[in-house]
Amino acid sequence: MSGIDEDTYRAIMARLVSGVSVVTTRLGNKDLAMTATSIVSVSLDPPTVLFTVHEDARVAQAIHAGQGWVVNILGDQAGPVADWLASPGRPLINQLTTIPHNSAEWSQAAILTQAASWVECETTWVKQAASHIVVVGEVVGGGIQPEVTGGLVHAYGRIEPY
Numbered sequence: 001m002s003g004i005d006e007d008t009y010r011a012i013m014a015r016l017v018s019g020v021s022v023v024t025t026r027l028g029n030k031d032l033a034m035t036a037t038s039i040v041s042v043s044l045d046p047p048t049v050l051f052t053v054h055e056d057a058r059v060a061q062a063i064h065a066g067q068g069w070v071v072n073i074l075g076d077q078a079g080p081v082a083d084w085l086a087s088p089g090r091p092l093i094n095q096l097t098t099i100p101h102n103s104a105e106w107s108q109a110a111i112l113t114q115a116a117s118w119v120e121c122e123t124t125w126v127k128q129a130a131s132h133i134v135v136v137g138e139v140v141g142g143g144i145q146p147e148v149t150g151g152l153v154h155a156y157g158r159i160e161p162y
């Protein structure tokens with residue numbers, strides 16, 4: 001039993017400033033992507049990352065043990081990318097057509113050109129948590145794109161450069 005209503009909880013958590021990333025994966029021959037603010041570096045040994053995704057999201061349907069994905073930590077100019085990939089109802093096919101990217105070596109998931117850095121991961125476990133799925137993965141690769149600077153933060157319901 002919850003002692004707090006959804007609107008109050010949302011207003012409280014909106015004050016938690018967090019970085020903005022894009023998680024990408026592949027489903028068959030389709031690129032899938034979503035904007036995420038719930039990325040956690042879990043461990044350095046072995047390097048491990050965690051993200052959460054709504055259970056109804058297309059990315060959630062593609063993630064399973066052994067599946068590869070990329071966390072793209074966005075640079076400060078990537079606000080329109082973050083907004084587009086957070087838009088409900090965007091098309092399944094060609095989500096990344098207008099977003100410059102390359103494919104990661106192992107998973108073939110998209111590495112966005114506007115990412116300041118990225119990690120490629122292999123899912124080690126997935127667990128349901130209320131309306132979301134918690135995904136944990138071991139890092140199998142990564143990189144920094146020094147020509148991309150700054151970052152994006154999410155606070156008070158907005159995405160802003162810093």
